[in-house]
Amino acid sequence: MPGTRSNQEWLDALSNQGIQQEIALEELRRLLLRAALFTLVTHLADLHEMPEEERLALAEECAQEAMMTVLVRLGDFRGDSKFTTWAYKFGINIALSRARRWRWKQVSLDDLADDDGTLNWFQRDERLQTADSEQPVRQREVVEVIREVLRTQLTARQRQTLKLIAFDNVPMDVVVQRLDSNRNAVYKLLHDARLKIKQQLVRRGYDLAEVMDLFQ
Amino acid sequence: MVKTNLTKFVRRVHDTRDTEISCSVCLDLVSQYVDLEISTGDAAGKLPQVKQHLDQCQVCSEEYQVLRQLAVLEAEQRLPIDEELINQLKK
Numbered sequence: 179m180p181g182t183r184s185n186q187e188w189l190d191a192l193s194n195q196g197i198q199q200e201i202a203l204e205e206l207r208r209l210l211l212r213a214a215l216f217t218l219v220t221h222l223a224d225l226h227e228m229p230e231e232e233r234l235a236l237a238e239e240c241a242q243e244a245m246m247t248v249l250v251r252l253g254d255f256r257g258d259s260k261f262t263t264w265a266y267k268f269g270i271n272i273a274l275s276r277a278r279r280w281r282w283k284q285v286s287l288d289d290l291a292d293d294d295g296t297l298n299w300f301q302r303d304e305r306l307q308t309a310d311s312e313q314p315v316r317q318r319e320v321v322e323v324i325r326e327v328l329r330t331q332l333t334a335r336q337r338q339t340l341k342l343i344a345f346d347n348v349p350m351d352v353v354v355q356r357l358d359s360n361r362n363a364v365y366k367l368l369h370d371a372r373l374k375i376k377q378q379l380v381r382r383g384y385d386l387a388e389v390m391d392l393f394q
Numbered sequence: 395m396v397k398t399n400l401t402k403f404v405r406r407v408h409d410t411r412d413t414e415i416s417c418s419v420c421l422d423l424v425s426q427y428v429d430l431e432i433s434t435g436d437a438a439g440k441l442p443q444v445k446q447h448l449d450q451c452q453v454c455s456e457e458y459q460v461l462r463q464l465a466v467l468e469a470e471q472r473l474p475i476d477e478e479l480i481n482q483l484k485k
Contacts, residue, residue, distance in 0.1 A: 215479035259425035
């Protein structure tokens with residue numbers, strides 16, 4: 179039963195040799211399988227075309243991969259959370275990444291590639307209309323500033339990544355895989371883009387709280 | 395009102411900080427964040443940089459939500475048994 183061992187008991191059992199370690203490893207394996215199963219069950223929509231026997235195999239693969247991660251990173255555990263919570267997160271991280279990639283594996287991101295440079299994707303489906311006659315005008319001004327930053331201050335790779343994640347709702351894990359990159363690099367790329375837009379709005383005298391109110 | 399992608403993006407621009415933690419750091423801290431949330435209810439106050447990242451990063455936020463659900467079930471000793479989960483997975 180998870181939670182019956184203290185953090186120190188987990189560490190001792192997993193670090194020791196012999197039968198106690200074997201018992202702890204089996205307990206950890208079951209715990210991570212539960213995390214993987216739970217994660218996949220909460221995201222069944224991502225797996226709706228996957229045969230049921232493959233779903234169970236996927237859960238077991240995720241648990242196995244998480245087990246290796248936990249054992250490799252055991253020395254990083256500082257005891258500032260329950261050991262089980264710390265271990266679960268690896269199983270969840272791996273299972274959700276795999277589920278997202280499965281769902282998107284048939285989709286070509288090339289079809290979502292930036293178009294002719296007009297940035298029309300940026301405003302599609304938006305409804306900049308309101309009873310307040312001034313608001314649409316001010317919204318359009320802000321949109322133009324953002325569009326200008328996108329066009330002149332972002333690289334093509336930044337623009338493309340931003341489009342895919344923020345406007346096409348492609349999960350970051352999928353973009354990371356297709357770019358052969360990693361989450362930290364892609365997150366930094368998005369952060370840099372957001373920061374440039376924010377700085378440019380401030381530089382041009384916009385009150386950011388008012389800007390946000392315009393789009394609520 | 396349904397929030398459009400542009401609306402969500404403008405909010406993210408507004409909430410952008412000069413320095414933000416990476417996804418790796420968030421993964422490192424998220425278990426502490428979840429346990430603080432369950433035990434004290436004030437994880438955002440104690441680890442504001444994690445809250446900020448979760449508000450910006452969709453994939454990390456989804457992982458946090460599943461972790462929180464699982465940790466709450468464990469704390470309440472209501473974890474589902476594997477057979478139940480396997481049956482649900484086959485649906």
